[in-house]
Amino acid sequence: MPLDTLDIGWKCDCSEERLEQVVKSLGAKEISDIIEQDGQAELTCQFCGKSYHFDKEHLERLKLECLKERIAHQDHNN
Numbered sequence: 001m002p003l004d005t006l007d008i009g010w011k012c013d014c015s016e017e018r019l020e021q022v023v024k025s026l027g028a029k030e031i032s033d034i035i036e037q038d039g040q041a042e043l044t045c046q047f048c049g050k051s052y053h054f055d056k057e058h059l060e061r062l063k064l065e066c067l068k069e070r071i072a073h074q075d076h077n078n
């Protein structure tokens with residue numbers, strides 16, 4: 001096995017999807033605040049430093065997903 005294939009080393013497994021989960025974990029109210037105040041969000045992966053940009057539409061979509069999930073999980077949280 002050629003050494004240079006082993007040499008690539010550790011690779012961060014972050015993805016936009018993963019950062020979406022981070023945004024959604026803030027909650028719908030917090031996402032609303034971000035939309036109102038900044039109209040966008042810039043998140044940086046704390047492991048590899050890669051930054052991900054979320055525009056207003058993207059944040060609105062995450063907020064909706066957040067609300068939907070809350071409704072879906074309502075029974076468990078009671």
Ligand SMILES: [Zn+2]
Pocket residue numbers: 012013014015045046047048049050
């Ligand atoms: Zn990363």
